[in-house]
Amino acid sequence: MKADPSAVATGVHFIDGDEACAEGAIAAGCRFVAGYPITPSTEVVEHIARRFPKIGGMFIQMEDEIASSICIQGAVWAGCKSMTVTSGPGFSLMMEHVGLAAITETPCVFVNVQRGGPSTGLPTLPGQADVMQARWGSHGDYEIIALAPSTPQECFDHIITAFNLAEKYRVPVFFMMDECVGHMLGKVRIPAADRIEIAERKFTTRKPGEYLPFKVYEGDQPEMVKAGMGHNIHVTGLTHDERGYPAMNAEAQDRLITRLCRKILDHTDEIAMYEEDGIDGSDVTIVSYGITSRVAARAVELARAQGIKVGLLRLITLWPFSDRLIQDVASKTKSLIVAEMNMGQMVLEVERAVHGKVPVHLMGSAGGAIIEPEAILARIKEVAS
Amino acid sequence: MTTKPVNPVEPLLRMDRIPHIWCPGCGIGTSVNCFARAIEKADIPHDKLHVVSGIGCTGRVAGYVNLDSFHTTHGRAIPFATGLALARPEAKVVVYSGDGDMFAIGGNHFIHAARRNVDLTVICVNNLTYGMTGGQVTPTTPLSAKASTMPYGNFEDTFNLPNLAEACGAVFVARWTVFHVRQLVRSMTKALQRKGFTFIEIIAPCPTLYQRRNKLGDGAATLKYYKEKSIIKNGASTAEAGLGFQSEIVVGEFVERERPTFTENYAARMKEVLGASFVPYEGPK
Ligand code: SF4
Numbered sequence: 001m002k003a004d005p006s007a008v009a010t011g012v013h014f015i016d017g018d019e020a021c022a023e024g025a026i027a028a029g030c031r032f033v034a035g036y037p038i039t040p041s042t043e044v045v046e047h048i049a050r051r052f053p054k055i056g057g058m059f060i061q062m063e064d065e066i067a068s069s070i071c072i073q074g075a076v077w078a079g080c081k082s083m084t085v086t087s088g089p090g091f092s093l094m095m096e097h098v099g100l101a102a103i104t105e106t107p108c109v110f111v112n113v114q115r116g117g118p119s120t121g122l123p124t125l126p127g128q129a130d131v132m133q134a135r136w137g138s139h140g141d142y143e144i145i146a147l148a149p150s151t152p153q154e155c156f157d158h159i160i161t162a163f164n165l166a167e168k169y170r171v172p173v174f175f176m177m178d179e180c181v182g183h184m185l186g187k188v189r190i191p192a193a194d195r196i197e198i199a200e201r202k203f204t205t206r207k208p209g210e211y212l213p214f215k216v217y218e219g220d221q222p223e224m225v226k227a228g229m230g231h232n233i234h235v236t237g238l239t240h241d242e243r244g245y246p247a248m249n250a251e252a253q254d255r256l257i258t259r260l261c262r263k264i265l266d267h268t269d270e271i272a273m274y275e276e277d278g279i280d281g282s283d284v285t286i287v288s289y290g291i292t293s294r295v296a297a298r299a300v301e302l303a304r305a306q307g308i309k310v311g312l313l314r315l316i317t318l319w320p321f322s323d324r325l326i327q328d329v330a331s332k333t334k335s336l337i338v339a340e341m342n343m344g345q346m347v348l349e350v351e352r353a354v355h356g357k358v359p360v361h362l363m364g365s366a367g368g369a370i371i372e373p374e375a376i377l378a379r380i381k382e383v384a385s
Numbered sequence: 386m387t388t389k390p391v392n393p394v395e396p397l398l399r400m401d402r403i404p405h406i407w408c409p410g411c412g413i414g415t416s417v418n419c420f421a422r423a424i425e426k427a428d429i430p431h432d433k434l435h436v437v438s439g440i441g442c443t444g445r446v447a448g449y450v451n452l453d454s455f456h457t458t459h460g461r462a463i464p465f466a467t468g469l470a471l472a473r474p475e476a477k478v479v480v481y482s483g484d485g486d487m488f489a490i491g492g493n494h495f496i497h498a499a500r501r502n503v504d505l506t507v508i509c510v511n512n513l514t515y516g517m518t519g520g521q522v523t524p525t526t527p528l529s530a531k532a533s534t535m536p537y538g539n540f541e542d543t544f545n546l547p548n549l550a551e552a553c554g555a556v557f558v559a560r561w562t563v564f565h566v567r568q569l570v571r572s573m574t575k576a577l578q579r580k581g582f583t584f585i586e587i588i589a590p591c592p593t594l595y596q597r598r599n600k601l602g603d604g605a606a607t608l609k610y611y612k613e614k615s616i617i618k619n620g621a622s623t624a625e626a627g628l629g630f631q632s633e634i635v636v637g638e639f640v641e642r643e644r645p646t647f648t649e650n651y652a653a654r655m656k657e658v659l660g661a662s663f664v665p666y667e668g669p670k
Pocket of ligand 1: 406407408410411413442443446479512516518581590592593
């Protein structure tokens with residue numbers, strides 16, 4: 001399905017990542033947004049609040065992030081594509097409803113413009129220290145998808161991917177921006193609507209009485225439904241059976257949770273988006289994502305100018321984490337440096353996947369300022385020598 | 386051939402989930418019975434009526450009504466229902482939950498939904514305790530009443546729910562006990578037919594926990610108390626509707642007023658400011 005031409009702001013714009021994210025969501029077909037003001041993500045909802053009344057969308061500023069993160073789920077069950085947007089403490093407040101979206105298989109998007117934490121931390125300065133929280137933040141076992149854009153253009157392009165993945169896998173998708181990407185101005189090209197591919201929500205065509213809302217008829221996901229289709233659905237955050245009815249036993253738990261995990265993990269390689277450059281035969285490869293990957297690219301340039309063989313792997317998909325991708329990279333390089341604006345989060349996944357095959361080093365920081373290319377260069381030299 | 390007599394409320398219940406989990410003498414079932422009758426009276430097509438619950442004994446109501454129904458998280462039924470109602474303006478969305486769920490953990494959402502006048506009917510079964518977790522104190526447990534977390538009797542002041550709802554902006558506020566089934570059906574019907582944030586408090590027994598811990602007898606004894614101590618005062622000031630331990634219970638329809646809903650205010654403002662460039666929300670694309 002193509003985007004709605006009456007809503008897409010086709011053209012070349014000079015805008016920041018937050019605004020590009022909002023425009024991307026509009027292009028993706030999002031017509032319901034609930035949010036609560038919090039720096040540095042507020043510009044996303046401010047832009048939505050200006051645009052939605054002109055394109056038939058519904059925006060509501062809720063009383064807090066707890067409310068926002070479940071309000072959007074009510075809208076999804078009415079048939080809307082929906083998202084909420086937050087940062088820092090707001091992200092922590094949303095965690096219970098991440099779990100609700102996961103267990104009820106509610107397709108929706110959570111945007112987190114990351115800042116320095118924990119707690120109130122550094123409201124106006126960047127961080128990348130919520131990437132594990134995106135993966136593990138709610139209690140219990142479940143799988144989600146998380147993407148990390150590195151430019152305003154990618155904020156536009158990949159928020160559309162985020163909505164499409166949410167529909168395809170019936171899962172909450174996290175869009176893990178950071179303060180730098182969110183506030184960075186850049187050229188953003190918004191294509192014509194007929195060049196933007198968006199996923200249509202596929203509602204069941206089965207008749208009432210012949211449809212169970214949590215039964216998988218084909219593929220890995222149950223068929224989607226919305227309120228008012230005559231199926232008298234029941235949706236619960238309790239462990240449930242195929243009818244959606246509570247089922248309080250270990251067998252039902254095993255069946256449901258295994259399916260929720262497998263429906264994502266079995267497609268890890270399809271979901272994995274990344275860019276690689278000069279990895280084969282390198283002495284060291286930088287693994288990075290988001291704003292830090294742009295700095296890393298500069299460090300790679302500087303290192304190559306000095307004759308060091310350096311590769312770069314830029315992750316766009318953070319979760320599910322592709323072990324195969326990292327193992328493949330590890331087989332082509334002599335060592336890895338994971339550069340990220342936290343005290344060492346994705347590096348743990350890289351280490352786990354590499355399993356000692358090559359040395360893995362961390363180039364981390366506590367956040368608050370982007371890591372300087374020179375700092376990464378120094379680390380490259382240290383590791384390569 | 387004999388046909389099994391069909392209880393008039395059966396079509397509105399998920400009969401494949403009966404027997405329900407509620408204890409003998411619990412007031413929640415009675416309230417659901419009234420709700421089913423009110424739905425019939427209000428004559429709302431079933432595909433345009435949705436029920437959202439939070440967590441707790443009353444939170445299980447969504448699981449028993451044969452409508453599109455949503456059993457959400459603790460305290461958050463109202464914001465979920467807000468999203469559902471705003472995104473599907475042609476439907477009537479009912480929030481059905483308990484006093485602990487809606488006024489302790491969920492209190493913030495209640496006051497804001499009432500303030501915004503979101504088109505919701507909110508039904509609170511107030512049994513003065515947390516049932517599901519074993520009889521702890523709630524914001525409505527009367528002073529001096531015992532609860533598992535108030536073993537020496539409650540010393541916290543309580544919410545007067547009709548007064549709170551009125552102050553926050555509800556356009557219809559009523560309170561009945563589960564003894565007043567006919568009146569309750571009538572008020573529920575009215576609430577379902579009205580636009581805007583409507584609120585009904587239902588005083589109900591939790592014989593297993595509240596009544597037993599406070600040595601107040603069983604469900605029947607509680608109905609007798611409701612019968613003897615209730616004062617029907619339609620139009621009474623909600624300020625006089627506070628409840629004490631085994632006190633008199635002022636019941637009736639207290640508030641009926643008009644206020645534009647969230648959706649109406651939104652459309653009016655946008656039309657005024659944006660004129661022809663305003664594109665009203667007309668359901669999911
Ligand atoms: S514990 Fe109380 S509220 Fe819960 S079902 Fe039993 S009687 Fe009803």
